[in-house]
Amino acid sequence: MTAHLPVLQVIIPLLAAPLCALARRGRIAWGIALATSWTTFWIAIQLLARVRSEGPISYALGGWAAPVGIEYRIDLLSAFVLVIVTGIGAVVTPYALKSVEREIEAAKIPLFYAAFVLCLTGLLGITVTGDVFNVFVFLEISSLSAYALIGLGQDRRALTAAFQYLIMGSIGATFIVIGIGMMYVMTGSLNMADLSVLLAELGPNRTIVVAFGFLTVGISLKLALFPLHLWLPNAYTYAPSTVTAFIAATATKVAVYMLLRFFFTIFGVVFSFDVMQLDRVLLPLALIAIVTMSLVAIFQTNVKRMLAYSSVAQIGYMILGISLASVTGLTGGILHLFNHALIKGSLFMAMGCVMYRVGSVEIDAMRGLGKKMPWTMAAFVAGGLSLIGVPLTVGFISKWYLILGALERGWWPVAALILAASLMAVVYIWRVVEVAYFQEGPGEDSSIVEAPLALLIPTWVLVFANFYFGIDATFTTEVAGAAARSLMGLVP
């Protein structure tokens, strides 16, 4: 069966979703989702181990060899992203139980888990596939379920947020389809490996340039690259806590993965960076995103929204890593995929704990929480420190590589900007810390106590991971470095 692991990675959640939907009780659906997420996590780890020892895995679906059929192709980068996505899934699902019961109508809970597992399916499908059209199909699975999940938020603005996301996401998807079509008409192929060979033979021409542009814009919409990020803050703010934690930690990461695939694997470094001069466009955008979005985050009164803006800024870091177009920068970008998933996962989960007890994540609602919910707020502080990039946390590791990459290119102002943005992170994280620890809560509201262990344990698992992979980053850096080298076309 191990030969079939690549497809099982996607099929198991795909089969679990209808089961969840048919379950009569929320807890049964949850059980299925839990089993699914842990199984997929296990598979992802197996796959990563296999890719590390044996090199890329190819799997021909339906027995039709590429390019006639659809190929699943897992290299180091995709295996790494698989581990990120499933790992977050495996942590978020246990967390979901209580949080979802609090925030979602009981009758809808089985469907909620169905959508949740479908979202996981879509994200995994995007990551393993080696076929560009298949990317689109699974992108839509993950997107549609994400729209529905976001629309479940308690505030009515969740609905408009979901709609806004749906419109912008669909524009993005349609742009991607246009781009794929143009590539197809020039080459006759949909297989990524095949395309990269054919495109290299073809050389740059106007159609390919435009295809490249449309794919870039389409994917950028999905990953909320500044200034196409407008859907993101509302979506993250008003979605249910579990959904925010999951989507913030995975969906944009997979979009960045898509970007890497298209830029590096399909179009190739030479075309993307030498011909298209992509770095000249991406770098300023990334820097603007980092600085302005960090600034905007400072002025938010809703902590989830603040973290959402911070996410847009952090996406800027990843794009910065890509636009450095060097092994070091790319390593930093890929590392930040992993690290930011851990950081934002733990932060949003801590906010979910607050939501569970307090019912609001406005900054005013956090007064005195440092005493009332010490573990929750400690988790928030720990995640915040990681976001800031304090040494021995994962945030530090990715910043290290990004700054190193910038210095290698001799762009010291870029390095300075990265650091300046870290300081802005200090400001917005510290606003919460001050309110939570130095202001007294309103009256003696004894109903607010520490969040239940079912929420705290998963949160702290992620917090722990924040420190573990910050203290011993040799594994992640090694994988990310090897992935970066192979993307750059160097022998790993």
Next chain:
Amino acid sequence: MSPALTLGVAVVLPIVGALIILALGKWPNARDAAGIITAGVLFALVLRLVEPIRAGLRPEYPVLEVLPGVSLSLKLEPLGLVFALVASFLWIVTALYSVGYMRGHHEKNQTRFFAFFALAISGAMGVAFAGNLFTLFAFYEAITLCTFPLVTHHGTPEAKRAGRVYLGILLSTSIGFQLLAIIWTWQLAGTLDFRDGGILAGTASNGVLSVLLILFVFGAGKAAVMPFHRWLPAAMVAPTPVSALLHAVAVVKVGVFTILKVSVYVFGVDLLGTLASTMWLAWVAATTIILGSLVAFTKDNLKARLAYSTISQLSYIVLGALLANEMGIIGGGMHIAMHAFGKITLFFAAGAVLVCAHEKDISRMHGLGRTMPITFGAFFVGALSIIGVPPAGGAWSKWFLGMGTLEAGQVGLLVVLMVSSLLSLVYLLEVPVRAFFSAPPEDAHRGDGIHEAPWPVLVAMVITAVATLALFLYPGPLYELMNMVVN
């Protein structure tokens, strides 16, 4: 226990102590005893490291590799040992003092206070024994974060504001400059290890390295070189033992220690002397020395005056490092110890006055010397050391610093040192003079409530005062250690 392992234990021990303190939170006596015992054991451990150093050993304790080539590792070397000895010894005294102070002042959240105090010491040990720049930076930041709750201990709006300034300046300088400098160093040299003779020689042009030096000096925000000194007076809202810790032991000394260490082991004295920015920075330090002293003059609040005095004194050490010669380094290193003992005595005394007489302002301390003779006596000794006159230890370090300026051919800097000493003579001695020789003010209702401070406070103060004197009489071991640094 091998010396290498001792390094690790020295870093971990205060953390264990912090946990014990937290666990014993409900029993104050046991808790405070645990704190003092931990401090004692720590000092004993550090003391055991003197022998290996004398024997020429430089044990290393690699903890783990964080990134390929960048590891968390500890290494014993003389400069770090000096700092560790000072810090661990003064922790015993401060712990003792804090017990009396915190109880006498009826402070809240004492358990939290002592726990973070211990964590800060752990950070100081980590910095002292850091084997490379990364380790140093990690512990440097850890200290910032662990002392933040101490600064904002009272939780008042004023404390919060101070905390913001504190964190803001320390983090911006460390993340904005120091981290950049460290990554840059890594990029240039391919290593972050502290090595004799430095690692940067020949890696880049004079101009680049000059910029790097500037980043390092200003990046050590804890050294309070102007214009990044604002956090230090702001942090005065903290309880006095914190001020003592901040201004004499952990935080500020970490800053200057970093600069010394970077000068010696990253740049190397030889390279440092050739850089264009070295003298420029030395003059920045000199300016800080003079301005700090002048501002101290204008402060009536005793703790504020001491804070500015500290700013001024710290730049002595920075200056010593930047003189880029043996005498300067020796003087700077010795001044770490001398100033630590002197200044902590002054703060202890200031805290005692606050606890017992509830006076903060110098202008209201007339006549207190008669009721609190030991306190003001200790203050006098501390002041002598800061001024740099015999029979206090400060005389030695200032002597070597003065020699350093001459060796560097900078008579101007020598003049700065002289002037600053004169200024400190006036602004520090004003306090005991008023206390002993002036009559109490008319409106002060003295007599009934005021008495000498609680015994732990007094004992602590006397110990540091005596140590200050002892350092004048026996500077040999200290000099020997510092001499090893430069040779």
Next chain:
Amino acid sequence: MEDRLILRVGAKILIPFILMFALYVQFHGDYGPGGGFQAGLIFASAFILYALIFGLDTAKRVLPLGFVWFCGALGVWIFAGVGVVTLVMGGEFLNYDVLAHEPEHGQELGILLVELGVLTTVFGVMVAMFYAFAGRRQVR
């Protein structure tokens, strides 16, 4: 709406034909245009027609939401199930060759089954969506 006799009678005559057409589309998909998706849509539209004319409540008695809902899920299981069967029988996922002794027969069988899965899902989903929209009361 219950009194529109012509409509009701007309629909009763029409609906079987639509259903037959749907089956034709399903099974003729190998030879001409059509297939599971289109057939599912036609199936669903036949039923939606029924619901429009006889009322939603009647329709829901004939096909309860739970049932169409089950259909939607079942179709995915049929499709993916075929894939799992091929896995178990030693082929790659969705490699129908292994379903029968000769690859060609295997392919035909496999295609038939997956088209059936598509039909089931599309039918279930379309009717369920129709229920969801139609069953909603207007606000204000």
Next chain:
Amino acid sequence: MLAITALALVRLRNLFAVAMLAGIYSLLSAGLFTTLDAVDVAFTEAAVGAGISTILVLGTLALVGHEQKKARRSSVIPLVVVVLTGSILVYGTLDMPPYGDPANPAHHHVAPHYLEESEHEIGIPNVVTSVLASYRGYDTLGETTVIFTAMVGVLLLMGGLRKRENSGETDAETRESEDASGSGPVPTHGGSGTDPPKADGKKTHGEGDAHGG
């Protein structure tokens, strides 16, 4: 024809008309698909665009009203965006192989395999079905899942599964929900005004209006 329909869509503010026109647009494009030899696509587009989509839009309009307000926003920026995007696309076509040319690379890489081999590899004449269900069967599985996802999403949002089954009858509703959850009463959904008061007086069913339209 298509262009006229599309342009009319921009200007029309009666949404029923818009829905019908969109359906017509789909039908017209279905016709176009037939002339482009894509009979399967034409069939599907007719069924989906003119059928399901139109029904869904009409069903929605029955619930939300059918007059569009005049927008306050300026339409200049969208126009600029659109013109820019369009010009870029046109620029992109400049190197595209000409329409209908058999020599196009798209027709010479994978497609011939389907056309030539499917007869003995799959054994059914409709190549589109062969590709759809076998060569690229996995895409179709994904497609089925997308549809399923849409159902999950719609039912999640519209809550049509067990709630509101018997519209208007509150006792039935509670019974249903108890049945569904199995764990006590359903918590009230929503914080700040998610569920506005239900206007029970107006019991117009969606299908009635859709039918009338």
Next chain:
Amino acid sequence: MNVMGLMNYWAFIFLMMVGFYILISQGNLVKKIVGLNVFQTSVFILYISMGKIRGGTAPILTEGDPIYSNPLPHVLILTAIVVGVATTALGLSLVVRIHEAYGTVEEDDIHDLDLAVAGGEDQSFPVSGMDARA
């Protein structure tokens, strides 16, 4: 450059852009969805036209008629149509819910209501700058 050979593409691009314009310029949420449909349908036409071979027939194998149009775009578009209708359905259900929550489906009104409630920030759907890099 065979301009005539490209005219077809340009016509379809024009249709696409009309749909795109409806999508991003209209404030009515239903109309946005309709616009999305038109946009996507036109993209489908463009795709299918890429697969057309002059003089070809539908790719259903028969005796003795050797030129078939390219079947692959057809398959892709079949999938895309289904995805499109799924998006439409989900979007419309959101519209219905928005109408229930806000009492309107006009973007401007919703924006005003949100502002009135929360004093929140700009939540309109600007799409400008989208193709700065295309």
